[in-house]
Structure formats: C-alpha cells, structure tokens
Amino acid sequence: MGTVKSLNKWANAHTYYPVDVLRIIVGIFLFVKGISFLTDTEYYTQLVAPIKNIGGGMLFVHYIVAAHMVGGIMIVFGLLTRWAIAAQLPILLAAFLINFIGEMHVGNLILSFLLFVICLFFLFYGSGKHSADYYFKMQQ
Template sequence: MNNVKSMNKWANAHTYFWVDLVRMALGVFLFWKGVTFITNIQYLVDLISPFDKASSGMYGMFIVHYIASAHFLGGILIFFGLLTRWAIITQLPILVGAVIINFMGEMHSQNLLLSLVTLIICIAFLIYGSGKNSADYFFKMQE
C-alpha cells in the first residue's frame, strides 16, 4: 500500500495534460473495442478460435463475455480515471492473449502491432496511475 502511495505522489508531481489525453484515448479505444465485440460476437469467437479447447462450450462463452465486458467497462473507467489500475489489471490478460493469438493462429501484423502498443500503454498506466486530471484524484482531494 505504501508503494502505491509513493507511486501516486510521484505521478501527481510529474503529471502532464498530454498524458491524461493518452489515458483518455486508451479508454475510448478499449470502449470502442468492447462495443465492437459486443455487437459482433462471432468476430470475437473467430479471434479466439486458435485456443480450440477454450473456445468451445461454456468456458469459451465465459472468455468471450469477459473480454467484451472488460473492454467495455474498463474503457469507461480508464477514460474517467476511476480505479485506473484495477481496470488495467483486468485488461492485461486479454492483451497478452491478443499478442499470443497472433502467433498461434494466422499472423495479422496490424492486430499484433495494435495489441502490443495497447499492452505497452496499459503497463505504463499501471505504473503511472491515473494522473491529476482524473476522478481518482478528484475523490482523493474531497477527503
């Protein structure tokens, strides 16, 4: 807990508006991917099809719904800077899986690049936090 507080103090002392814009753009992107996956479930099922055992039956449907809802809700939370680290922790297994899928199935360089960049940005915000222009900072100042 002390480590998280020290990281938050450092991030709040070194905050820049463009970093908050990147966080907001990440939230919009993840929200958009969540909406895309919710509206086109078959596309998501086809994406996770290299994991044949995981994509069949009830376990596969759990994965499909976890990915879609985590992107949808996580994108909203990340955009507003509310529970940013927790939202990013739920994104990490999905993004690591997205990178692995490109090596197990058919290689799509654009999807691989997009998932790698998103993974790197998520890891950066996992360390950095939500910044000063966020709901977390606002609620912290209300205490």
C-alpha cells in the same frame, strides 16, 4: 510509505495533459473495441477461435467484452485506473499471443503490443492529477 502511495505522489507531481489525453484515448479505444466485439460477432468468433476449445472458453468471451467496455469507461474517467488496467493486461497479452497460435494479423499484433505497453505504463503511473481518483482523494 506504501508503493502505490509513492507512485501516486510521483505521478501527481509529474502530471501532463498529453498523458491524460493518452489515457482517455486508450479508454475510448477499449470501450469501442468492446462494442465492436459485441456487435460484430462473426469477426469476434474468428478472433477467439484458437481458445474456444479450452475449458471455460465462453467465460473468456464474456470477460473480454465486459472488461473492455467497463474498463474503458473507468480508464476514461480515471476511476480505479490501476484496477481497470489490471483487468485489461491478460486480454492484451492473450491478443498478442493469439496471433502466433492462429493466423498472424500483423496489424492486430502491433496494436495489441502497443496497448499492452501503454497499459503497463498506466499500471505504474496511475490515473494522474486530472482524474476521478485524484478528485475523490482530495475530497477526503
């Protein structure tokens, strides 16, 4: 049996509403963060200043906003959750590391670390029983 199938079976057998609520909160937070990056460009420019001189820096900027917005919605509904989480991990890891390259923002450092750990959990746990993934799987 495949690893993902066995993880899904375990997650569906051990599903809890607080875990689903946590998944939804993380998705909403990421979506709102994407919206805030889109609307508050001055703050966002300051955050990505350490990587703007790296080749393809503008590609990173556009990827971050799109991944947060689209990935956040997908995580909220539990649709392709592992793929959406996998798109968030490099961003969250970079957010964690960027605090050491530029100015250290302790609040951002803690927040990015917590989100990274929570996303790692959902990468293995999946979307759970109360999600679009589970609903579509049961419709087959």
